[in-house]
Amino acid sequence: MTTTLTPARSAAPAVDPYALARAAGNRVTLGATVRQSFSMGWRGLLKVRRTPEQLFDVTLQPILFTLMFTYIFGGAIAGDVQSYLPFFIPGILVQTVITTSVVTGVQLREDMDKGVFDRFRSLPIARIAPLAGALLADTIRYLIATTLTMVMGLIMGWRPDGGAVGVVAAGLLVVVSAWALSWIFAFFGVIARSASSVQGISMIVLFPLTFASNAFVPADTLPGWLRSFVDVNPVSHLVTAARDLTLGDGVTADAGWALLGAAVVVAVFAPLTVRAYMRRA
Amino acid sequence: MTTSTDGSTWAVEARGLVKTFGDNRAVDGIDLQIRTGAVYGFLGPNGAGKTTTIRMLATLLRPDAGTATVFGRDVAREAQAVRSLIGVTGQYASVDESLSATENLVLFARLLGLSRLDARRTSAALLEEFGLTEAAARPLKNFSGGMRRRLDLAASLIAQPPLIFLDEPTTGLDPRTRLQMWETVRRLVAGGSTVLLTTQYLDEADQLADRIAVIDRGRLVAEGTGAELKASVGTSRLQLGLAEPADEPEALRIARSVLGVEPTRTRDGRLSAPVPTADSAGDLLVALRSAGIPLHDIAVQEPTLDEVFLTLTGHASAAPAPAEDAADRDLEEARA
Numbered sequence: 001m002t003t004t005l006t007p008a009r010s011a012a013p014a015v016d017p018y019a020l021a022r023a024a025g026n027r028v029t030l031g032a033t034v035r036q037s038f039s040m041g042w043r044g045l046l047k048v049r050r051t052p053e054q055l056f057d058v059t060l061q062p063i064l065f066t067l068m069f070t071y072i073f074g075g076a077i078a079g080d081v082q083s084y085l086p087f088f089i090p091g092i093l094v095q096t097v098i099t100t101s102v103v104t105g106v107q108l109r110e111d112m113d114k115g116v117f118d119r120f121r122s123l124p125i126a127r128i129a130p131l132a133g134a135l136l137a138d139t140i141r142y143l144i145a146t147t148l149t150m151v152m153g154l155i156m157g158w159r160p161d162g163g164a165v166g167v168v169a170a171g172l173l174v175v176v177s178a179w180a181l182s183w184i185f186a187f188f189g190v191i192a193r194s195a196s197s198v199q200g201i202s203m204i205v206l207f208p209l210t211f212a213s214n215a216f217v218p219a220d221t222l223p224g225w226l227r228s229f230v231d232v233n234p235v236s237h238l239v240t241a242a243r244d245l246t247l248g249d250g251v252t253a254d255a256g257w258a259l260l261g262a263a264v265v266v267a268v269f270a271p272l273t274v275r276a277y278m279r280r281a
Numbered sequence: 282m283t284t285s286t287d288g289s290t291w292a293v294e295a296r297g298l299v300k301t302f303g304d305n306r307a308v309d310g311i312d313l314q315i316r317t318g319a320v321y322g323f324l325g326p327n328g329a330g331k332t333t334t335i336r337m338l339a340t341l342l343r344p345d346a347g348t349a350t351v352f353g354r355d356v357a358r359e360a361q362a363v364r365s366l367i368g369v370t371g372q373y374a375s376v377d378e379s380l381s382a383t384e385n386l387v388l389f390a391r392l393l394g395l396s397r398l399d400a401r402r403t404s405a406a407l408l409e410e411f412g413l414t415e416a417a418a419r420p421l422k423n424f425s426g427g428m429r430r431r432l433d434l435a436a437s438l439i440a441q442p443p444l445i446f447l448d449e450p451t452t453g454l455d456p457r458t459r460l461q462m463w464e465t466v467r468r469l470v471a472g473g474s475t476v477l478l479t480t481q482y483l484d485e486a487d488q489l490a491d492r493i494a495v496i497d498r499g500r501l502v503a504e505g506t507g508a509e510l511k512a513s514v515g516t517s518r519l520q521l522g523l524a525e526p527a528d529e530p531e532a533l534r535i536a537r538s539v540l541g542v543e544p545t546r547t548r549d550g551r552l553s554a555p556v557p558t559a560d561s562a563g564d565l566l567v568a569l570r571s572a573g574i575p576l577h578d579i580a581v582q583e584p585t586l587d588e589v590f591l592t593l594t595g596h597a598s599a600a601p602a603p604a605e606d607a608a609d610r611d612l613e614e615a616r617a
Contacts, residue, residue: 017292017317017366017443017475021352024362032394039391047379050420119375119436122339124365125392 024124033126040120040133048140057103058141062096062148069216070156077217082157089153089160090170090242091215093146094235097178098210100145102202104138105185109195112277128274131190135182142175161248170245173255177238180262181209183269190276215239234261292317292444292475293338297347300333300499307333309499310347315477315492317352317443320470322490323479330499331479332372335446338477339369351444368437368445372452374429375436376421382408382432383417386439393440407435411465427458434465445469447478451485463489487511495593502593513592518582519562522551524575532574539565553582 028036048054069092070081078084111117111134120130150158150167160167185202192198212226213235219227230236234257241255293315300308308330315321323331336342338349340360348355354362369375376385386404395403408414411431421429430450437445447466451459466489470476480486486493487507495503495510503510523532529552536544536554540561544554556562562581569576 017352020443021354021362021366024354024365026354026359026362028361035394036392039388042391043377043380043384043388046384047377050379114378115371115373115375116377117375118341118371119369119389120392121341122364122367122369122375123389123392124361129392 028124028126033129036125036129037132037136040129041136042133044134044137045140048137054107055141055144058100058145059148061099062145063152065096066092066149066152067156073216085153085156085158086160086247087218087243088216089150089158090246091213091239093149093170094174094177094213094239094242095210095215096149097142097145097174098181098235099206100141101138101178101182102185102199102206103141104135104182105187105189105192105198105202106195107138108134108186108189109192109198112190127278128270131186131273131277132270135179135186138182139175139179142178143171146171146174160246162246162250163248166245166248166250169251170242173245173258174238174242177234177258177262180265183266183273187269187273187276190273209233209235213239234258234265237261290317291315291350292319293321293349293351293477295338295347295349298334298337298344298349299346300330300337300342301345306499308337308344311496311499311501313349313494313501315475317475318470318473319491320466320476320478320489322486322493323477323496324481324483324486324493325479325496326481329496331496332448333499334496335369335448335477335479339367339446340364341369365440366442366444368440368442370430370433370437370445370447370450372448374433376429376433378421381418381420382413382424385421385432386436389436390439395439403439407438411435427454427461430454430458430462431465434462438469443473444475444477447476449479449481452481459485483510497593517556518553519556519565520547520551520553520580520582521569522549522577522579524577526550528574531572532569535568535572535574536565539568551578556581 066089070084070088073088074081074084078087108131117130150171162170184205185198188201188205189198192201212229213233214230215235219230219236222230237254238258238261241252241258244250244252244254291314293313295311295313298308298311298313299306311330311334313334323334325331333342337344338351338356340356340363343357348357350356351363351366354366356363377388380388383404386407387400390400390403391397405414405417408417411434413428413432413435416424416428421432424432434447434450450466451462454462463485466476466478476489478489490507492505493507493510494501503513505513521532521536523529532552533544536552540554540556542555544552547553554565556565566576566579
C-alpha cells in the first residue's frame with residue numbers, strides 16, 4: 001500500500017500527491033493477489049449467508065439425482081441397486097459437483113453486471129482477484145453437494161471400503177477438480193452477454209464432458225470411437241480416482257491425471273478469463 | 282503548491298483523448314490540464330462524453346487514441362499505479378447491494394491492504410463521518426439514493442486518494458442531500474484533495490468548480506471559470522410578455538437594434554433576449570416605452586445550461602433523458 005492511515009482520519013491526503021505517485025507500484029505481488037482473492041472469497045460467503053436460497057440447487061440436486069439415477073440405472077447396469085452403489089456414487093458425485101460449477105459462471109455474469117465491479121476495476125488490486133474470489137467462495141457449494149451426495153449414498157446402503165479417509169480424500173479431489181473446471185464456465189460467464197446464454201453454452205460443454213465418461217456406465221460397454229474419448233476425458237480419470245479412493249485402493253495414477261487435467265484447465269482458462277474480463281473493463 | 286520533479290503541477294493532463302463505440306465517437310479529441318488541489322467540473326448533457334472521459338482517466342476504459350497522466354503516471358501503461366492514486370464514485374453507486382454498509386467498506390479496505398483491525402476502524406470512522414453509523418448493519422436494499430451515494434463516496438475515500446472522480450454526484454438527489462454532497466466536496470478540497478466532477482447543472486458547476494470544461498458531442502467546446510463561461514453567454518436573459526401580440530414585429534425590430542442580437546421566442550410566446558449588462562436591459566425597456574409598445578410582464582432569467590450550449594455549440598442540448606445513459610452503457614457493453 002502506498003498510503004498510511006491514522007485512526008483519527010481526515011478526509012484528505014496529508015502527503016504530496018506527486019511523492020505518492022512516484023512511490024506507487026505498478027505491479028501486484030503474488031502474496032497480495034492471494035490475499036485479495038481470499039478477501040473476495042469472503043465477500044462471496046457473506047452473500048451466501050445473506051441469500052441462503054442460492055444453495056437450493058446444491059441441496060436438492062444431489063438428493064434428487066442420487067436417488068433417481070441409482071434406482072433407474074442400478075438394476076440395468078449392475079443387476080441390483082446394492083452392487084451398483086460402489087460404482088455409481090463416485091460417478092454421480094463427480095457429475096453433480098461439476099454441474100454445480102456451471103452455476104459459478106452464471107452467477108459471475110450476474111455479479112459482473114452490478115456497479116460494484118466498476119469499483120473492483122478501479123482499485124489497485126490484481127485483476128484476477130474478483131474472479132478467483134468468486135470461484136473460491138463457490139467451493140462451499142461443492143462441499144455441500146459432495147457431502148449430501150455421499151450422505152444419500154450412505155442412507156441407501158453404500159458402504160465404502162476406503163473408509164472415512166478414502167471418502168474424504170475422494171470428496172476433496174472432486175471439489176478441487178470442480179474448482180478448476182469452474183474456470184471454463186467463468187470464462188463463458190465473462191464473455192457471454194447474459195446469464196441465460198452462459199447456462200446454454202455451459203451445458204453444451206458439460207454434457208459431453210460428464211456423460212461421455214465412465215461416471216454412469218463402465219467404459220468397456222461403449223463403441224470403440226466413444227471409448228477412446230472416454231478414456232482420455234479428464235472427468236473419467238477423476239471418476240476412476242474417486243472410485244479407487246472410496247473402494248480402498250488408495251491413490252492411483254488416475255488421481256494424478258485428474259489433477260494434471262485440472263491444472264491444465266486452470267492454466268488455460270484462468271488467463272483467458274482474466275483477459276476477457278479486462279477487455280470488458 | 283506541490284510540484285513534480287519536472288516542475289508540472291497538474292493532477293491530470295490529457296492530450297487528444299479519443300474513444301469510439303462503433304460509429305459513435307463518444308470522446309473525440311479532448312485535451313485537459315487539471316490543477317492539483319482544485320475542483321474541476323465537466324459540464325454537459327447526457328451522452329456528451331463526460332462519463333466516458335472520466336472512465337478513461339480512471340483506467341476503466343482504454344483510450345483509442347491520445348494519452349493521459351494522473352500525477353505524472355500514464356493511465357494506460359501504468360494503470361495499476363494510477364489506481365492507487367484515485368477514488369472513483371460512479372453515476373450509479375458502485376457498492377455491493379447484497380452486503381451491509383460496514384461489510385462493503387471493510388471489504389474495500391481489506392482489498393486495499395488494511396489489516397482486519399484497521400479495516401474495521403477506518404470503516405467505522407467513515408460511516409460516522411458520512412452519517413451512516415445507524416444504518417451500518419442494515420442491508421443496502423433499504424438505503425435511500427442519498428445514503429447509497431454517501432456510502433459510495435465513503436468507499437472512494439478509504440485509501441485517502443489525492444484525486445477523486447465524482448460522476449454526477451448529485452443527480453437524482455433531493456435538494457437537502459444535494460447541499461450535503463456539495464459540503465462534502467468542499468471539505469475534501471479544503472483538505473488538499475483534487476476533485477474532478479461531472480454535472481448536468483451549470484448551477485452546480487458554478488457553486489463547486491474552480492474551472493469548468495463544457496463538453497458536447499465528445500469535444501471540449503469551452504473551458505474557463507464559471508464567471509468566464511457565463512460572461513460568454515451573457516449574464517442573464519430578459520423575457521418580455523407583450524400586452525398586444527400585434528406589436529411583436531415592431532418589438533423584435535427594436536430589440537434587434539438596441540441589443541444587436543436576434544431575440545428568441547419562448548414556448549409561452551414571450552420574447553427572450555440576452556442582456557449582457559443591466560443597462561442594456563434598461564435601454565431596451567426605454568426604447569419599447571418610447572415606441573409605445575405596452576408590456577404585460579417582464580422577467581430576468583439567469584443563463585441556463587441550454588443557453589450555454591446554444592451559444593457555445595450553436596445547437597440546443599438534448600433534453601436530459603435517462604435512456605441515453607443506458608444507451609451509453611449498452612454501447613460499452615456491446616464492445617466486449
